[in-house]
Amino acid sequence: MDFAFDARTEELRARLLAFMDEHVYPAEQVAHEQRERLSSPWENPPVVEELKAEARRQGLWNLFLPDAEYGAGLTNLQYAPLAEITGRSPQLAPTATNCAAPDTGNMEVLAQFGDEQQKKQWLEPLLAGEIRSAFAMTEPDVASSDATNITTHIRREGDEYVITGRKWYISGAMHPDCAIFIVMGKTDPDGPDIRRQQSMVLVPRDTPGVTVKRAMRVFGYEDHYHGGHAEVIFDEARVPVSNLIGEEGGGFAIAQARLGPGRIHHCMRLIGMAERAIELMCRRAVSRDAFGKALAQQGVVQNWIADARVAVEQLRLLVLKTAWMMDTVGNRGAHTEIQAIKIATPRTVVGILDRAIQLYGAGGVSQDFPLAELYAGARTLMIADGPDEVHQRSLARREIKKYL
Known part of the structure; x- marks a missing residue:
């Protein structure tokens, strides 16, 4: 393993370090003051949108995606020192560069497993930073450290999936721009292979039967910058079968x-x-x-x-x-x-x-x-x-x- 950063990494590191010094660190206190004046604590302070525009202008955008069709085309080794830099201001820098969880993981899922329609409808606006997303897997009523325990039920009725379940600590779900959930549930709860019982479906936030019930605190913090961590109820929420990601049993x-x-x-x-x-x-x-x-x-x-x-x-x-x-x-x-x-x-x-x-x-x-x-x-x-x-x-x- 070569311990030296390659030329592209060094160039991006220099630009990102300058971006942090000139824009991100000075914005930390500004964002705090602006947030206190917002009508909703879940909205982005105006300075965050300014940071996003500046990062995009400088080409410091979607650095995390190794697929050059969608992102910067960096390897994990190239991205590592860049993610370290953004970690110095985790409330602002990842969001400013469109490299914040859970959107990053959701974009990776859609890029790798989504079909063309799913990519057009959801991946493209996520890549552009126009919407946010959430990943709904963890549940309060089971030990979610074992993902095979999840109890959310996804049953098929004709051309629709019907989702019923309760999730919590769903990161990003409180943000007003959160438009889509990737929901993991069981389509075959009695299947012989416990790792083939689960599937993932795309559920728009405005789907009838979807209720974002409350924000969950983390050590007393509501984590506004990441869109909070919500408890979400799915009560007979219906989506088209075409919203399945990949195949049934592939969740x-x-x-x-x-x-x-x-x-x-x-x-x-x-x-x-x-x-x-x-x-x-x-x-x-x-x-x-x-x-x-x-x-x-x-x-x-x-x-x-x-x-x-x-x-x-x-x-x-x-x-x-x-x-x-x-x-x-x-x-x-x-x-x-x-x-x-x-x-x-x-x-x-x-x-x-x-x-x-x-x-x-x-x-x-x-x-x-x-x-x-x-x-x-x-x-x-x-x-x-x-x-x-x-x-x-x-x-x-x-x-x-x-x-x-």
């Missing part, structure tokens, strides 16, 4: 294909969050005195900063290796590495953010600094896209299998 496989890139994208952005935390720690340490000397001269603070730097460098190498393997041997070939970064990255970044919060004292848990919100986001990723323990179980079984 579980599509979900796994969607989650592989999603997991590495989260880990890439988490490294950026950790870098932001280290920067904030260092700035705080050199600007505050305690017990007669600067915090930067306190041994415990020096240890926190040193340990954070070592941890981030280790994580970055593992994430880059994983990206390289996904590019060279495919997602299946990189399965162990994807699970390894999903386990290691959130828990390590949570630890770094925890130390940064400690260094800031009361300010660390306040709204005046980004650390508390970054912590909430990082801690949530120990659950999202499969809890750590599920990945540990799978990874361990693969390791043990070598000796059986």
Whole structure:
């Protein structure tokens, strides 16, 4: 593996770093102030739309999609350092560049598995940033860490599918521009293969029988920038059979294909969050005195900063290796590495953010600094896209299998 970034990556990194310095970081406080004046907390502050227009003008748009027909045509290895940069401002930068979850995963699903009509109706406006979307899989009444548990029922009646079920923590569903749900449910609940019971269907938000019931908080945050996380009820919601994505029984496989890139994208952005935390720690340490000397001269603070730097460098190498393997041997070939970064990255970044919060004292848990919100986001990723323990179980079984 070559550790040097290629010419295109370096060029995009330089442009993206400049975009962050000149536009994104200055917009963070502006967005906060504008949000307080909005009629709905789920609307984008005007500055977000300005950022999107500027990012598109600069060609910093849809960087995540490896398919050159739809996106920038970057490999995972090329995209990794770019996603890290956007992770430094996770509330603004991913949205500004149209690289925010859950839209990214949904666009990947439509690009890979959607038919031509589905691509025209839903993928094209998503690529243009004209609409938002949501991915409805997690349910409150079952252990969704095992996706075969889902109980949402999708039955066929003539030329329609009828969807009934209850989902929650459906990211993006509170946003007024969220126009389409990708819903995972069971079309064959009694089928012999538990991984062939599920299917995915496209359900427009305005479909009768679809109710966005409430916003779910995450550690007290409503996560407005990502369109919130909603509880959604599907009560005999009807859609045409043509809204099926792929084939009946293919939902579980599509979900796994969607989650592989999603997991590495989260880990890439988490490294950026950790870098932001280290920067904030260092700035705080050199600007505050305690017990007669600067915090930067306190041994415990020096240890926190040193340990954070070592941890981030280790994580970055593992994430880059994983990206390289996904590019060279495919997602299946990189399965162990994807699970390894999903386990290691959130828990390590949570630890770094925890130390940064400690260094800031009361300010660390306040709204005046980004650390508390970054912590909430990082801690949530120990659950999202499969809890750590599920990945540990799978990874361990693969390791043990070598000796059986």
